[in-house]
Structures are given as structure tokens and as C-alpha cells.
Amino acid sequence: xxxxxxxxxxxxxxxxxxxxxxxxxxxxxxxxxxxxxxxxxxxxxxxxxxxxxxxxxxxxxxxxxxxxxxxxxxxxxxxxxxxxxxxxxxxxxxxxxxxxxxxxxxxxxxxxxxxxxxxxxxxxxxxxxxxxxxxxxxxxxxxxxxxxxxxxxxxxxxxxxxxxxxxxxxxxxxxxxxxxxxxxxxxxxxxxxxxxxxxxxxxxxxxxxxxxxxxxxxxxxxxxxxxxxxxxxxx
Amino acid sequence: xxxxxxxxxxxxxxxxxxxxxxxxxxxxxxxxxxxxxxxxxxxxxxxxxxxxxxxxxxxxxxxxxxxxxxxxxxxxxxxxxxxxxxxxxxxxxxxxxxxxxxxxxxxxxxxxxxxxxxxxxxxxxxxxxxxxxxxxxxxxxxxxxxxxxxxxxxxxxxxxxxxxxxxxxxxxxxxxxxxxxxxxxxxxxxxxxxxxxxxxxxxxxxxxxxxxxxxxxxxxxxxxxxxxxxxxxxx
Numbered sequence: 307x308x309x310x311x312x313x314x315x316x317x318x319x320x321x322x323x324x325x326x327x328x329x330x331x332x333x334x335x336x337x338x339x340x341x342x343x344x345x346x347x348x349x350x351x352x353x354x355x356x357x358x359x360x361x362x363x364x365x366x367x368x369x370x371x372x373x374x375x376x377x378x379x380x381x382x383x384x385x386x387x388x389x390x391x392x393x394x395x396x397x398x399x400x401x402x403x404x405x406x407x408x409x410x411x412x413x414x415x416x417x418x419x420x421x422x423x424x425x426x427x428x429x430x431x432x433x434x435x436x437x438x439x440x441x442x443x444x445x446x447x448x449x450x451x452x453x454x455x456x457x458x459x460x461x462x463x464x465x466x467x468x469x470x471x472x473x474x475x476x477x478x479x480x481x482x483x484x485x486x487x488x489x490x491x492x493x494x495x496x497x498x499x500x501x502x503x504x505x506x507x508x509x510x511x512x513x514x515x516x517x518x519x520x521x522x523x524x525x526x527x528x529x530x531x532x533x534x535x536x537x538x539x540x541x
Numbered sequence: 542x543x544x545x546x547x548x549x550x551x552x553x554x555x556x557x558x559x560x561x562x563x564x565x566x567x568x569x570x571x572x573x574x575x576x577x578x579x580x581x582x583x584x585x586x587x588x589x590x591x592x593x594x595x596x597x598x599x600x601x602x603x604x605x606x607x608x609x610x611x612x613x614x615x616x617x618x619x620x621x622x623x624x625x626x627x628x629x630x631x632x633x634x635x636x637x638x639x640x641x642x643x644x645x646x647x648x649x650x651x652x653x654x655x656x657x658x659x660x661x662x663x664x665x666x667x668x669x670x671x672x673x674x675x676x677x678x679x680x681x682x683x684x685x686x687x688x689x690x691x692x693x694x695x696x697x698x699x700x701x702x703x704x705x706x707x708x709x710x711x712x713x714x715x716x717x718x719x720x721x722x723x724x725x726x727x728x729x730x731x732x733x734x735x736x737x738x739x740x741x742x743x744x745x746x747x748x749x750x751x752x753x754x755x756x757x758x759x760x761x762x763x764x765x766x767x768x769x770x771x772x773x774x775x776x
Contacts, residue, residue, distance in 0.1 A: 435688070435710070436710055474691065475670070475671055
């Protein structure tokens, strides 16, 4: 049975966070005469992503949006990379918004417009609404609504992140399909009763990527990219 | 100072709820051989809107989305109009979705597209996300995100509805402008620290409309319609 609602992971699935964050870090570093490897910095920033959310998921910390978690990670990393004194408050605030300036993978925009003709499309990301909506403005992503962690008040892979997103879209879980380039995201979505679509993003983590190079579960759909996904969903 | 974020009331301000609900009621009534005045029914349905939300605002009732409040009001009214037996469960479910099939006032679509070029635009409505997002799909309203009562978990005119919408848009209240055809909505938004824009909708309640025919407060902007609003906001 075809789904009614498509829920999309964003970082890695819709946008190339690594290449885009590295571009933003490189630019900010050059402006301030900071010597650092932009890709190493992007990878280090992303490596603090799961631990920072785990504080919230575990209940050790109250609800905190991703913009704020990213900012705390940024402050740590600037110190760790030995460039803290080169980034004042406005510079940090701007660099933190790098996550709003991520480029989509090339086929995403047109494919989402195709999919939107037939399906209700919404991100189900751990990014907060302002982050994901500002990204959508810049990249012209035609979401019907911004669902996911902030309105659900739960970080993936907690089941509430998927289930409350389905409820907010007014669809039962089985009428929703989670689209992601990450097998773990799809495992959690499937466990919550959603349909699943794996989309291959073989260079999300750069040329040496070692995970998510193939589907590891019996997902509803396995797609090469969003065009292939739209084809398989008869969009 | 020009705002960064425009928050829009929806029912009456963006869409003609009365004409559209009456159209939907007329069609449903004719299909089922129910004799009733569609405009009287639409007005009666809307008259239960504030009392139903007041149960939630007062804390007498837990958080309940507008789709569910509308449905309860519909069930009451079908009985009151003496046509309850003509509407089975699927018919009621479909008629309740009349609120997702509201037509925008004529200039709204193009004017919102203009405004979106320069501003972050989002509804701040008491309608839930699925209702407002489905309406936006049908009417091609290019919202950047669906804010308002459901993600804020508060019904206007409670200050939290405005303040949490501003926070979700990552803007301080004074950088947000509430746009509404209702002076009471603007009073509450102004009290919460937002800028305000009154838009005249002189026939929202039909030819005999007696309220909101003029601004009653010192609003930031008074506009004849959304085109005039876009002009005044240099969009």
C-alpha cells in the first residue's frame, strides 16, 4: 500500500551537511586567519551531535533545541582546535548558522516537487524548526510542514519523534514512510510502525565512508536517489 | 523597524471560512437530502469555536487540537439542526475536513509569495498543523513553517501562542509582526510584544458584519488587504 505522508531525514539524506559545513568553516576560518582543516572540523562538529542529544534523550537534560546543542559543541571545538580567541560572539553566532546553509544533493529540489504533487511531504529531522525552515527557504525545499524533533519534543531514534510527527500530519504510522540514508533511522521508524525508504548517500561522510553503503534491513523501498524514490512511488 | 518574521492569523484573515464552509455544508446537505441553511450552519459552527477552545485555555480540559474540537461541535450541530441521522461517520469525518478546504481571499496567494521573498512567513493560527498544512497545499499558500497553537500548545489569545511561535521562528517578539483581521488578536499580540498589522476583511462575517470594520488600536500597520500590506512592508 502506498503511503500518504513522506517523512524525511534531512542531514545527509536531503542535504550534504559535511561539504556545506566545511565550506562555511573554511570561509569563516580564512576571514579570521584561523588555521584549521575544514573537513576535520565539520566531522568533529558532527561527532558531538549524538552525544549532545543523548543528554536530552536520557532525561539528564531538559528539552533543548539543536541550534543550542550545536552552539555548545561549536564553543568546545573552537577551543579544542586552538582558535577560540579568533571567534567573538557574533562570529560564533554566524558560524552556528552554517547548519541553515546546507546545500541539498543535486536532484533533491525537483524530486521533492514531484513527490509533493502526490504526497504530503515533511522533514522528520532532529533539527529545530527555525534551522530546517531557514534551510528550506535558502534551498527552495517545498515542505508542507516542518515536523520532527522540535514539535514532537523528542529526538530520533526515540519512537515519539516518528509517532508524534505522524499524528501531527494526521496519518496513522503505517500510512507514513520514513525516508533516510541511515539504516538506524529506518530501524527505529520501522519499529514504530512506519514504512521505510532507504536512499543511498555514499559520500555523505566523504570518500572513505564505511557505513550506510547499502540497506541492512528489509525496507519498503531501496532507492538510488530521490529521483529513483519518486519513480518507485509513482510520483 | 521592519520585522523579520510575519505571523498570520488564518481563519478570516487569510481565508474566507464562512463562504467556504457554507459551500461545503451545502454540498454535503444536498448529497444527503438534509434541509438546512448553509450560512446559518457555518455561523453556528464558528460560534462554538471560542467556547470549545476556552475549555482548553482554562485548563478544564487537556490539550486538544482544533480538528477534534471542530468535530465535537459538528456532532452537536447536526443534532441541533435535526439532521444527525443523515450523516454517518464517514460523512461527518469528511465534512469536518471542510476546514481544510477554505478558499483564500483573492489577493492572498500572490501577495504571500511577494512577502516571502523578503520575510519569513508562517501562520500563527489556532488551527492544528494537519488542518493548516492541508489547507496550504490546496490553496498553494507558501508558508515557511506551520507555527501557532499546536506546536506552541496554547490557544490564542494566550501569550504563549505568540511568544512560542516567535521563539520557534528564532526571532524576538519585537522582530515579529502579527497580521490579523481581528483587533482582539492584535491586542493580545501587542501585549506580548509583537508588532501588529490590521488587515480589513469587511465581509468575513457576511454582509451584515458589525465588528472589525476598522482598526481599534494603534497598530503598527493598517492595511486594506495583503497587497497593501506587501506595499507597506516594501516587499
